[in-house]
Amino acid sequence: xxxxxxxxxxxxxxxxxxxxxxKNNIFVNRIFPDKLVFPYxxxxxxxxxxxxxxxxxxxLINDRPIFPTASIKVRIIGVLLFEDGxxxxxxxxxxxxxxxxxxxxxSRYNNIRDIDNLSEKDKKKLIDFFSNxxxxxxxxxxxxxxxxxxxxxxxxxxxxxxxxxxxxYKKLL
Amino acid sequence: xxxxxxxxxxxxxxxxxxxxxxxxxGKIRVDRILPSAYNYPFNYGYIENTIADDGDALxxxxxxxxxxxxxxxIKVRPIGVLLMRDGLTxxxxxxxxxxxxxxxxxxxKRxKYISEIDDVPEIDKMILKDFFSNxxxxxxxxxxxxxxxxxxEATNIIEKSKQRFEAKQEDESGxxxxxxxxxxxxRREKYNEKKTKSKKKF
Numbered sequence: 001x002x003x004x005x006x007x008x009x010x011x012x013x014x015x016x017x018x019x020x021x022x023k024n025n026i027f028v029n030r031i032f033p034d035k036l037v038f039p040y041x042x043x044x045x046x047x048x049x050x051x052x053x054x055x056x057x058x059x060l061i062n063d064r065p066i067f068p069t070a071s072i073k074v075r076i077i078g079v080l081l082f083e084d085g086x087x088x089x090x091x092x093x094x095x096x097x098x099x100x101x102x103x104x105x106x107s108r109y110n111n112i113r114d115i116d117n118l119s120e121k122d123k124k125k126l127i128d129f130f131s132n133x134x135x136x137x138x139x140x141x142x143x144x145x146x147x148x149x150x151x152x153x154x155x156x157x158x159x160x161x162x163x164x165x166x167x168x169y170k171k172l173l
Numbered sequence: 174x175x176x177x178x179x180x181x182x183x184x185x186x187x188x189x190x191x192x193x194x195x196x197x198x199g200k201i202r203v204d205r206i207l208p209s210a211y212n213y214p215f216n217y218g219y220i221e222n223t224i225a226d227d228g229d230a231l232x233x234x235x236x237x238x239x240x241x242x243x244x245x246x247i248k249v250r251p252i253g254v255l256l257m258r259d260g261l262t263x264x265x266x267x268x269x270x271x272x273x274x275x276x277x278x279x280x281x282k283r284x285k286y287i288s289e290i291d292d293v294p295e296i297d298k299m300i301l302k303d304f305f306s307n308x309x310x311x312x313x314x315x316x317x318x319x320x321x322x323x324x325x326e327a328t329n330i331i332e333k334s335k336q337r338f339e340a341k342q343e344d345e346s347g348x349x350x351x352x353x354x355x356x357x358x359x360r361r362e363k364y365n366e367k368k369t370k371s372k373k374k375f
Binding site for chain 1 (some may be wrong): 200206243
């Protein structure tokens with residue numbers, strides 16, 4: 001099953017853009033210290049909600065940068081198990097979906113169907129980036145490993161449900 | 174000198190990512206990464222409020238040396254047309270002409286000397302012909318470039334496409350939406366009708 005992802009940060013950028021679907025606008029949230037850049041395109045799935053109040057984040061594994069606010073069809077392959085926060089005591093779970101471009105968009109990634117197909121090099125790159133980028137800002141962040149495609153779909157469904165619940169709650173108010 | 178018009182950029186120069194504007198959401202979408210060995214040689218986009226022969230907005234190629242961000246609007250001066258046909262097989266090709274333009278003088282004075290298609294350097298024309306004949310390679314699609322047409326033909330095509338847009342707008346007295354979207358809307362309406370009917374029963 002292919003789903004749509006909205007790109008926020010192009011691969012190789014050290015600017016953390018954040019997209020607001022309400023305002024249909026892109027904001028510069030912050031700029032990372034030198035030499036620390038996003039190893040892959042990074043975005044989010046519309047109409048989802050995570051316990052930390054944001055939409056569900058997606059790491060898109062591919063070889064070229066994609067412009068912020070563009071949407072792209074992707075195939076979900078797994079989860080990066082991650083937790084972060086202001087400090088160790090205030091940490092929350094912030095799992096990220098890992099995906100590759102859908103077959104109709106780029107057939108280069110056809111053989112990557114599950115997290116096991118992802119090369120060790122790519123995994124190391126992800127662990128390296130995600131365990132460091134919060135630390136460099138004096139915050140807490142830790143990678144707890146990876147999970148497979150099925151876990152990713154569970155996470156997606158939960159985030160979709162939470163979004164629906166929150167919308168219904170808003171209606172009541 | 175021909176009239177200056179606004180072009181909306183979809184694909185930056187030198188990109189292999191085929192971005193497309195989506196009327197449905199008002200956002201850009203990554204349609205595909207070109208599976209051929211080619212990158213877009215120039216900025217590529219469309220002219221707003223037009224409908225071309227294929228039902229989409231009229232395409233435009235902007236000859237200049239700087240890549241522009243998708244969704245940016247730029248004032249350009251049309252100078253000619255690239256006569257192209259495309260389709261799934263060689264016997265079944267549809268016209269898909271692309272307007273060729275240069276940045277307006279107020280934007281970039283570098284292109285002041287180009288006012289006709291004949292003023293475009295021969296190498297740039299060869300690059301355009303090469304790209305648009307081959308960029309759909311490895312996709313089971315066929316494209317064919319018939320050559321170039323002059324500034325007057327460009328003005329004609331733009332006028333025709335604008336008229337088509339206006340006619341369509343008067344027909345529907347609303348914003349032009351592609352047929353696919355209409356179908357979806359109809360399906361949704363039917364679904365909603367069914368829903369309300371089934372509710373009434375209880």
